[in-house]
Amino acid sequence: MKNIIKHFLFLGFVLLAIVSCQKDIAPVELTGRWNINNLESNFEVKSEKPSITKIDLRKDNLFIEFKSDGTYTSNAEFGIGEIGLNTEGSVTNTYEYKDKRLELKLIEPSLKTPIILYFSAEKSSADLILISSISDLKDAYKDQVGTFDTLSNELINAIINGYLKLDLKVFLSN
Numbered sequence: 001m002k003n004i005i006k007h008f009l010f011l012g013f014v015l016l017a018i019v020s021c022q023k024d025i026a027p028v029e030l031t032g033r034w035n036i037n038n039l040e041s042n043f044e045v046k047s048e049k050p051s052i053t054k055i056d057l058r059k060d061n062l063f064i065e066f067k068s069d070g071t072y073t074s075n076a077e078f079g080i081g082e083i084g085l086n087t088e089g090s091v092t093n094t095y096e097y098k099d100k101r102l103e104l105k106l107i108e109p110s111l112k113t114p115i116i117l118y119f120s121a122e123k124s125s126a127d128l129i130l131i132s133s134i135s136d137l138k139d140a141y142k143d144q145v146g147t148f149d150t151l152s153n154e155l156i157n158a159i160i161n162g163y164l165k166l167d168l169k170v171f172l173s174n
Helices: 002-024 134-147 150-162
Strands: 032-045 051-056 062-066 071-074 076-079 082-085 091-098 101-108 113-124 127-133 163-173
Touching (some): 076 101, 150 163
Antiparallel strands (some): 032 051, 032 062, 032 163, 076 082, 091 101, 101 113, 113 127
């Protein structure tokens, strides 16, 4: 009888451990309207000195609203390694959060080409931080390379290969 109880206790601990691990890998809750407050970029381009930039975006009243149906609306214009006010107003597009990675579909402003950028998302109290690195950018490009026309493909490839380092953080708050 004691062995049966020990087996049930052991099974209970195993199930508890599995459930606890699953909670650890649950995606960050994105749904809701977020104010885009700051941008930090740390990048190095071939033949130039490394550059660390911190931009206060609060004055631009930028926002992104993630909806539960997989769409987002934003008045920000996201680009490869940059963000700014979309002068044409708000846009709606799609996003997906899978494998601890946010896939944000958008129109790249300088190329006017639909692309997907990858970000990881971290929660810090009431804030949300979207982080993208050169490896995220290369992965996103590799996953989409067949979708671009020849000119866009060459331009995006040149931009990505021009970076030796790129770390981008976008700070958001409710």
